[in-house]
Amino acid sequence: MIRWFKPVVFLACLGPLARLGWKAYNHALGANPIEVITHSTGDWTLIFLLVTLAITPIRKLTGQLWLIRFRRMFGLFAFFYVVLHFLTYIWLDKFFDVHEMLTDIAKRKFITVGFTGFVLLIPLAITSTTGWIRRLGGKRWQRLHQLIYFSAMAGVIHYWWLVKKDIHKPLEYAIVLGVLLGYRIIVWAVPKMTANRSRPVSTRRIEVPQE
Numbered sequence: 396m397i398r399w400f401k402p403v404v405f406l407a408c409l410g411p412l413a414r415l416g417w418k419a420y421n422h423a424l425g426a427n428p429i430e431v432i433t434h435s436t437g438d439w440t441l442i443f444l445l446v447t448l449a450i451t452p453i454r455k456l457t458g459q460l461w462l463i464r465f466r467r468m469f470g471l472f473a474f475f476y477v478v479l480h481f482l483t484y485i486w487l488d489k490f491f492d493v494h495e496m497l498t499d500i501a502k503r504k505f506i507t508v509g510f511t512g513f514v515l516l517i518p519l520a521i522t523s524t525t526g527w528i529r530r531l532g533g534k535r536w537q538r539l540h541q542l543i544y545f546s547a548m549a550g551v552i553h554y555w556w557l558v559k560k561d562i563h564k565p566l567e568y569a570i571v572l573g574v575l576l577g578y579r580i581i582v583w584a585v586p587k588m589t590a591n592r593s594r595p596v597s598t599r600r601i602e603v604p605q606e
């Protein structure tokens with residue numbers, strides 16, 4: 396089933412780009428096409444980051460182990476859309492004016508944090524192959540790929556800081572991210588706490604307050 400389902404999901408992930416292309420072809424991007432493209436690619440970057448982060452909790456809670464086969468694809472689509480987002484910015488918005496871009500990255504804090512989120516995704520995209528998992532070893536690879544948490548946080552902060560009044564949408568993204576990261580904190584912390592509680596009192600570390 397996965398064999399035919401994968402190309403379907405792949406094509407569906409290209410949907411947002413196809414929609415933008417179709418609108419551009421029909422001159423239906425409105426009065427400010429650059430803004431529409433920037434917003435759409437930014438939104439889809441964040442959506443794919445959150446979908447990637449949702450795979451592990453959904454897989455563990457539902458027992459649907461096959462979902463793991465889609466995680467890499469979703470993560471790479473997050474990177475694909477952030478590259479388009481960044482290209483829109485450097486090409487259509489700034490016309491490759493390096494000086495203006497560097498000033499923007501240094502001075503406008505929402506750009507600084509967005510840029511950080513983008514840079515954090517680069518090593519993850521490069522090392523997403525099975526060859527790199529083997530080269531780095533599972534543990535180190537997993538630790539490196541925890542950078543996705545910080546990239547998603549940077550993406551949400553980037554969005555939060557750029558909106559002027561209505562924080563509705565960034566708040567929705569922040570709540571979803573909070574749930575996904577909260578799940579991981581619980582999974583990490585609960586076994587440690589129960590292990591400590593079930594250990595005999597004599598072997599537990601007891602903190603003695605210093606005078």
Ligand code: HEM
Pocket residue numbers: 430433434435436437438439440441477480481484506509510511512513546547549550551553554557
């Ligand atoms: C992980 C990285 C990033 C994520 C998740 C992200 C996400 C977003 C989102 C969700 C929006 C708003 C979309 C909307 O209004 O519907 C946005 C807007 C924007 N982003 Fe990003 N972005 C990222 C990186 C970057 C980078 C690297 C740049 C440029 C250096 C950038 C420049 C912009 C600009 C200029 C806007 C529009 C601001 C405005 O309307 O005033 N973003 N981004």
